[in-house]
Amino acid sequence: MAEDKEHAFWYNMRTGEVEHGLQSTSLDRVGPFNTREDASHALEKLRANSAKWSEDDARDAR
Known part of the structure; x- marks a missing residue:
């Protein structure tokens, strides 16, 4: 992950666009x-993380 948030890249969930720097509200960006x-692969990363967390939760519930 980028440490310099003002100069990092972000994925805007509302528009589907990649942004450079803090252009949109924090509610719209990841x-x-x-x-x-x-950043252009943000949705893929979010889906993969979600699937992994679901698997972890299911395993922990046993």
Whole structure:
């Protein structure tokens, strides 16, 4: 993850666009990401994390 949030890349959930820097409200964006490429794959990363967390929860419930 990017440490310099003002110069990092973000994925805007409302527009589906990658942004450079803090352009939109925090409610609309996810990130930060180090590269535009990483930010462009934000939804894939979110889906993968969600699936992993669901699997972890199911395993813990046993």
